[in-house]
Amino acid sequence: xxxxxxxxxxCSDDTYYTGVTSNLEKRLEKHHSGFYKDSYTYKRRPLELVxxxxxxxxxxxxxxxxxxxxxxxxxxxxxxxxRYEDLPNLAKKKF
Numbered sequence: 001x002x003x004x005x006x007x008x009x010x011c012s013d014d015t016y017y018t019g020v021t022s023n024l025e026k027r028l029e030k031h032h033s034g035f036y037k038d039s040y041t042y043k044r045r046p047l048e049l050v051x052x053x054x055x056x057x058x059x060x061x062x063x064x065x066x067x068x069x070x071x072x073x074x075x076x077x078x079x080x081x082x083r084y085e086d087l088p089n090l091a092k093k094k095f
Contacts, residue, residue, distance in 0.1 A: 003059035008051040011044035016076050020065040024052060035090060044048065051080045 005024040009017045009031060017040050021027035031041050037089060052060055055061040068076065075090035 001056055002058075004055045004058040005062045006055065006061050007049060008068070009047045010050045011041060012046055013044050015044065015075065016050075017041050017044075017047070018065055019066045020058075020061045020074075022058065039069050053086060081092060 002022060002047060004022050005027075006018065006020050007027075011017060015023070017031075030036065031039075031047055032045065034042050034045060035072060036042060053064070055064070059075065068079070071079075072090070076089060078084075078086040078090055
């Protein structure tokens with residue numbers, strides 16, 4: 001069974017990058033080295049891995065990555081900090 005990972009990196013400019021990979025170690029190495037010069041993270045190094053989750057189905061990993069990418073900063077930080085009970089409320093719009 002091959003694992004896939006959804007991960008969140010904290011960038012030096014205090015933003016977050018969310019990605020998906022089947023080899024987390026290798027992918028992090030590419031982010032840190034600046035392998036992809038046109039990538040979001042290239043000019044925002046150094047980077048810190050602040051969250052990752054394992055999946056046995058790559059399709060579910062892709063769905064979760066897309067979901068997290070739509071979230072605001074506060075909701076991503078709740079996930080990173082393990083405040084799962086806060087996630088539903090952070091999804092609601094404030095009027």
